[in-house]
Amino acid sequence: MVITTIWAAIIALGIFMYIALDGFDLGIGIIFPFFPDDAERDMMMHTIAPVWDGNETWLVLGGAALLAAFPAVYSIVLSALYLPIVFMLICLIFRGVSFEIRGKAARSKNLWNVAFICGSAGATFFQGVILGTYLHGIPATNGVFSGDPFFWVTPFSFFTGMGLMATYALLGCGYLVLKTSGDLQQRMHGLIGPLTLVLLGFIAAVSIWTPLTDPHIAERWFESPFRYRLYPVPILVLLVAAWMYSAVKRRSDAMPFVLALALILLGYIGLLVSIWPYAIPNTMTLAEAAAPHSSQVFTLVGAVIIIPIITLYTTAGYWVFRGKVEPGAGYE
Template sequence: MQDLQMFLANIWYFLLGLVLVLYVVLDGFDLGVGMLSLFARDERSRGIMMASLGYIWDANETWLVILGGMLFGAFPLAYGVMLQAFYLPLLLMIFGLIFRGMAFGFRENADNKRPWNVAFGLGSLLSTLAQGLILGGFISGIPMHGRSYAGHVWDWLTPFSLLVAAGAVFGYALLGAAYLIIKTEGEIQKLNYRYAKIAASLMLLAAAGISIWTPLRHAYVAERWFVWPNFFYIALLPAGAFCSFLMLMRSLQKRQERAPFFWSLGIFLFSFTGLAVSLYPYIIPTTVTLGEAAASPKTLVFMLTGIGMLIPLMLGYNAYQYAVFRGKVREEQGYPSGS
């Protein structure tokens, strides 16, 4: 029974990582476009940027809901502890998403669009910063006593979590710029080639800092990465991320349209795989392992049936959306509020 539970817990660890990457990539470029809209040169440009997201943004956010439900069902102990540890940044993230959603709902018909422009941009920035702070606090580790949270309200706010938050801002801005390169043309597209180069360079610096800092914080991470022969295999992940970065910069220099987005995806995929390998077998770093936090085998098997149907359906729906609304956004268009 113990072996079965650990086997199922490993499957759910993989599925959680998969859904997390899907959320980060899909809603990441949404949030990136929102942050970049703060730098739009005029109302027309900002309108085109928002219109590029109009039919897809709410579906992309659904992955966050699925992620929370999966964590609650598969690892209830981890869900409860994380909720206590990160309730302030979680509230900030929710407020940011609400402001962003309101901007979509009210901006189109507003006489004065400026407040909704600000809400859209700052809501996106607030949500991104909050997600980075949560991730940074999570990687740092969560203090526990027995099966209960033993930390303080502000434990998540550290220099390391601020570095991760900065990396999240630069990473999402890169995804947003790469997406706008595909969806726009002319002056807006030209600006986003420049924004993508800047964001990618800053993200590389942040990622390097995180990669150095993490093994210094956790001895077991350093042992996993720097002990032979582990180093030979695991080093392929940062090497893949760096090669993706070089190919990204090359594609931006050549003014390619679709390649920058896909090379950006490569950077995120290699980076998150490296994070998952580094933290395993902990679901809460240094304190709770997958086996200790996992639900009963019956629960895990039952949930697998549901999630096995839900993930393909969601992926199919996302693919259908992108196929239907492919092509350039040349003028500001009406878009649904998502309500």
């Protein structure tokens, strides 16, 4: 069980790193329509051009780790969520292509702007749909998905899709505050307050919605012996939100982005606590879904080698391209 828990922690880390890193560059695409000036859009793109593709490495790591450590979950989740996963990947493809072509295009630049916006918003929305569907559980019989192909089309999954769009938009604003200056930075500061309130609304709604519809989550938060250890989480969310208001008022450069990450981390911890020890909520526990012990040990050796390498080159990329992006600057 120790190895299984380690693998669960690795996958949880990979997913969080993806949300934290790819979240802000997807968020920039979501807020793109509100900044129609081409020069400002170019500067927004230049802030993420050196790092956006490396950020997606963590998504690949999470998928590969899931297949290696919990193949039953990989099989059920892919079968159940095949359509939203395909839609998400199509959006990521269009977004990636727009990154490469938009900067060189002339007459078709607006077309690639639309591809960047729709690709970013669509990928985020379907990631949220996948999250909401997963939280409500995936029906399986004898280790095989046994639901309808469109069972993921629910009000809750669409709600979490919109919630993740607000989350990434806040991250994108925070990152642009960190990387830009002048008028663009000031307008980003102005967006952070409303987006924080929207995100708090989504967090509160999900926190109420999930216990009302899932007795296991309700028991974990309100009846389990360690529930008192969970109560600081919503309190910390409110404290971080208040700190965010103060940071925006002081026109801080770095704190809005850091605090946006803190809000996401607290929400993520709440979700993990709610579903533990299930690999698929109410369907399969981690122990039931785990690969054979020998397989987990063998692949863990590879993870111990690969994860530091990914961390190293990710850190190096951000270090090399640290600092503000000035108007007129570019990245080729």
